[in-house]
Structure formats: structure tokens, C-alpha cells
Amino acid sequence: MNALTMVIALVPLKYQGKRIEEGVEFAVHEDDIEQLLDDNLIAFSGDSLPTSDGAARTNQRVLDLIEAIEMLDKDDPSLWTKEGKPKTEALLALGDFGIDVSAALRDDVWASMQAD
Numbered sequence: 001m002n003a004l005t006m007v008i009a010l011v012p013l014k015y016q017g018k019r020i021e022e023g024v025e026f027a028v029h030e031d032d033i034e035q036l037l038d039d040n041l042i043a044f045s046g047d048s049l050p051t052s053d054g055a056a057r058t059n060q061r062v063l064d065l066i067e068a069i070e071m072l073d074k075d076d077p078s079l080w081t082k083e084g085k086p087k088t089e090a091l092l093a094l095g096d097f098g099i100d101v102s103a104a105l106r107d108d109v110w111a112s113m114q115a116d
Contacts, residue, residue, distance in 0.1 A: 026104070
């Protein structure tokens with residue numbers, strides 16, 4: 001699994017085809033962190049701190065979101081979009097993740113889960 005880590009954009013940037021404004025917290029794939037840091041485009045947010053080997057520690061909030069997605073009843077169409085993604089409202093009903101569960105974040109986490 002290509003883990004996701006929450007970071008903050010230091011400048012306006014484009015990540016995976018999406019425009020991210022300065023100061024906005026968003027999820028990045030672990031493989032992309034080093035280059036984004038080297039280019040001074042991001043900073044770690046919350047509890048996403050670099051480890052001694054330079055890799056990012058996986059953000060617990062994203063793991064909680066993955067767990068919530070896995071808890072959703074796959075047979076209940078009211079919990080899923082017509083594209084087959086979990087509805088953000090359904091995720092928010094399961095708990096407070098300490099972050100804004102936007103459609104963009106949901107899409108990033110969902111895409112990462114589907115890649116496995």
C-alpha cells in the first residue's frame with residue numbers, strides 16, 4: 001500500500017491534477033513526499049513527522065478514515081456514490097477524524113485503497 005500522509009501546502013500547487021491553495025492540508029502519497037519537501041512545497045502537519053530514515057510516519061487520521069471506509073456496508077447503496085465511492089456524509093457519521101473529510105481527501109484515500 002502506498003501510504004498517505006497529511007501535509008500542508010506552503011505555496012499554491014498542483015498535486016495529482018488538483019489545485020491546492022497555500023495553507024490547505026491535503027493527503028500525499030508517501031512516494032511523493034521527498035520531492036515535494038525538497039522543492040519546499042509542503043510541510044508536515046499534525047502528527048505526520050519525519051522518521052529518522054527520512055520517510056513519513058503514516059498519519060493516524062488517514063488510517064482512521066481507511067478503517068471507516070472498510071466499516072461501511074457495501075450492500076447499502078445509500079452509503080455509496082453512483083461512482084462506487086463512499087459518501088463523505090456516511091464517513092462523517094462514523095466519527096470525528098480530526099480533519100475535514102472532503103471529497104478530494106476521500107478520493108485520494110479511496111484511490112489508494114483501490115490500488116492495493
